[in-house]
Amino acid sequence: MLKKILIANRGEIAVRIMRAAREMGIPTVSVYSEADREALHVRLATEAVLLGPAPANESYLVISKLIDAAKKTGCDSVHPGYGFLAENAEFAQAVQDAKLTFIGPQPRAIRALGNKLGARSMMSKANVPTVPGGEVKSGSIDDFKSLATKIGYPIIVKAAAGGGGKGMRIVTDEVQLQEAVEAAQREAKSSFGDATVYLEKYLSHPRHIEVQVIADSFGHTIHLFERECSIQRRHQKIIEETPSLALTPELRTKMGDAAVAAAKAASYISAGTVEFLYDSGNFYFLEVNTRIQVEHPITEMVTGIDLVKEQIRIASGEQLSFSQADVKMRGHATECRIYAEDPATGFLPSPGKILHLKEPVGGNVRVDSGVYSGFDVPIYYDPILSKVITLGRTRDESIDRMTLALKDYRIVGIKNNVRFLIDCLNHPEYRAGNLFTGFIDKNLPEWAESETDKELDAAYAGAALAMSGRQVSSTDALPDLENSPWQALGSWEL
Numbered sequence: 001m002l003k004k005i006l007i008a009n010r011g012e013i014a015v016r017i018m019r020a021a022r023e024m025g026i027p028t029v030s031v032y033s034e035a036d037r038e039a040l041h042v043r044l045a046t047e048a049v050l051l052g053p054a055p056a057n058e059s060y061l062v063i064s065k066l067i068d069a070a071k072k073t074g075c076d077s078v079h080p081g082y083g084f085l086a087e088n089a090e091f092a093q094a095v096q097d098a099k100l101t102f103i104g105p106q107p108r109a110i111r112a113l114g115n116k117l118g119a120r121s122m123m124s125k126a127n128v129p130t131v132p133g134g135e136v137k138s139g140s141i142d143d144f145k146s147l148a149t150k151i152g153y154p155i156i157v158k159a160a161a162g163g164g165g166k167g168m169r170i171v172t173d174e175v176q177l178q179e180a181v182e183a184a185q186r187e188a189k190s191s192f193g194d195a196t197v198y199l200e201k202y203l204s205h206p207r208h209i210e211v212q213v214i215a216d217s218f219g220h221t222i223h224l225f226e227r228e229c230s231i232q233r234r235h236q237k238i239i240e241e242t243p244s245l246a247l248t249p250e251l252r253t254k255m256g257d258a259a260v261a262a263a264k265a266a267s268y269i270s271a272g273t274v275e276f277l278y279d280s281g282n283f284y285f286l287e288v289n290t291r292i293q294v295e296h297p298i299t300e301m302v303t304g305i306d307l308v309k310e311q312i313r314i315a316s317g318e319q320l321s322f323s324q325a326d327v328k329m330r331g332h333a334t335e336c337r338i339y340a341e342d343p344a345t346g347f348l349p350s351p352g353k354i355l356h357l358k359e360p361v362g363g364n365v366r367v368d369s370g371v372y373s374g375f376d377v378p379i380y381y382d383p384i385l386s387k388v389i390t391l392g393r394t395r396d397e398s399i400d401r402m403t404l405a406l407k408d409y410r411i412v413g414i415k416n417n418v419r420f421l422i423d424c425l426n427h428p429e430y431r432a433g434n435l436f437t438g439f440i441d442k443n444l445p446e447w448a449e450s451e452t453d454k455e456l457d458a459a460y461a462g463a464a465l466a467m468s469g470r471q472v473s474s475t476d477a478l479p480d481l482e483n484s485p486w487q488a489l490g491s492w493e494l
């Protein structure tokens with residue numbers, strides 16, 4: 001078993017990895033930037049190493065500093081989390097070259113799957129269906145035009161090295177094509193250092209459904225069913241659930257098999273996710289994410305399998321302790337991502353000091369959090385604060401439980417998306433299960449906070465500031481100014 005893990009990340013995922021390692025009796029080392037001296041993943045750490053200044057390219061993204069930190073603290077392994085260097089083959093290779101274990105796939109698999117074009121052709125060879133489309137080797141705009149005509153408009157221009165929703169352009173007719181290709185090339189070059197773009201058929205009403213896979217180094221590759229991730233803003237997920245209402249048992253098996261075939265085609269080891277777009281009974285390969293996903297907890301809730309612990313066991317050279325037949329789904333899980341952002345202004349990040357925080361608790365309510373009362377959320381990184389995950393016997397129960405949990409979540413002092421999430425979950429179309437990737441644009445286009453809620457926020461902020469002469473902690477009570485569903489329980493307040 002691994003002896004000591006350096007966690008090359010921050011925020012909720014760093015805390016999540018720390019928790020798994022602690023349960024396994026494995027010590028961990030946190031790393032931090034100057035902006036994160038007071039961060040939760042540092043406060044909870046028994047050992048932490050300062051990497052450097054706040055900008056990620058001077059701290060969390062500096063490979064040599066991370067390797068040095070691991071060496072100096074006697075770590076034998078590195079967990080990259082998600083984001084930052086998690087899908088950087090050079091980092092995985094540097095970790096291995098330093099005689100440390102990378103808790104994730106082999107650099108070769110990360111490299112092969114990191115390029116979306118390369119991954120597409122690998123999947124076609126493995127008979128996994130891909131979205132109609134392809135690249136234009138000549139780079140000539142006339143060839144782009146004839147490929148687009150062949151695919152049929154609308155099309156989407158995508159960066160081969162893309163990620164995080166960057167470098168994508170939707171084009172509805174030939175007139176826009178040249179400008180879109182050139183803009184996508186420029187964005188791809190500046191964001192990823194590779195200007196290669198390609199075309200795909202733009203599916204106008206798809207669901208995003210992905211399959212969790214896990215593989216050990218003994219050739220066992222299995223899947224842990226799907227996650228429905230269609231609720232997105234700016235092509236990025238904010239609510240996920242499992243199982244997906246769209247899948248019949250036959251389709252579930254077919255997609256699971258396709259995901260396993262995809263992982264095998266890349267000789268994949270560790271936990272990974274095969275993403276598909278689903279439209280009218282057909283599914284198409286999108287990409288493989290070669291890391292733990294933000295939304296992994298919903299899979300854990302329904303299967304009872306701890307994916308981070310499995311990653312650690314696999315990296316330690318152990319065999320998977322369960323087979324495909326052992327993996328069963330129980331109930332329905334929902335995850336909401338809690339962001340410091342303002343849904344009323346196009347989801348603009350809204351960092352700042354959390355004056356007061358009260359996180360929800362309860363049976364089958366899980367909160368993976370990276371913040372606390374009094375923490376100043378830095379502007380430098382992804383504004384995710386936490387994730388709330390609920391399990392119910394049915395989809396409705398899971399959503400009802402989530403709604404109550406979110407109503408009981410109090411984040412005072414910074415703008416956040418909690419109320420937006422409540423409205424999204426309780427939209428009749430969401431309840432009916434009519435999900436697709438354009439759901440938010442269609443159903444909640446002009447969402448704004450009510451005047452009452454704005455006043456409530458100001459009152460909470462005032463109350464929190466009045467208390468700030470003394471230590472504010474999450475167990476401090478703020479006066480209950482609204483009809484919290486838990487008010488009747490009283491004891492939840494102190």
Ligand code: ADP
Nearest residue numbers: 131162163164165166200201202203208235437
């Ligand atoms: P990234 O790696 O940048 O996140 P993805 O390829 O995973 O990009 O796509 C992210 C999201 O963009 C998808 O979940 C979907 O909403 C949208 N998208 C991507 N490709 C298509 C397509 N061909 N048709 C329709 N929507 C797409």
